[in-house]
Amino acid sequence: MEWMAWLxxxxxxxxxxxxxxxxxxxARRRLAGFWVFLASNALWIAWGWQDxxxxxxxxxxxxxxMNVRGxxxxxxxAESSSADASSADSS
Numbered sequence: 001m002e003w004m005a006w007l008x009x010x011x012x013x014x015x016x017x018x019x020x021x022x023x024x025x026x027a028r029r030r031l032a033g034f035w036v037f038l039a040s041n042a043l044w045i046a047w048g049w050q051d052x053x054x055x056x057x058x059x060x061x062x063x064x065x066m067n068v069r070g071x072x073x074x075x076x077x078a079e080s081s082s083a084d085a086s087s088a089d090s091s
Contacts, residue, residue, distance in 0.1 A: 004050040011043035022070070027078040034070040041067065 014036055021033025041064040048056035 004047065007043050007047040007050075011040050011047055014040035014043060027074060027080075031071065031074045031078040034067045034074060037067040037070075038064055 018036035
């Protein structure tokens, strides 16, 4: 499974993109960032599995749980900010 070794690079790129999105002022971008973080967690877990990097796997499972928490805490904000934006547009 040599192709699995290449998962490290998309996982790294997804992690960087997610960090950039989560740092956004926009609630929608922050929410997208948490989803991208979840994708990067899955990639890191897959890469860690083939490399038997157990600590990396446990870390990314824990980080995935925190990202799910971030999604839950930010979903309402993203919906309310888009509602606020549409009401401001109609004013």
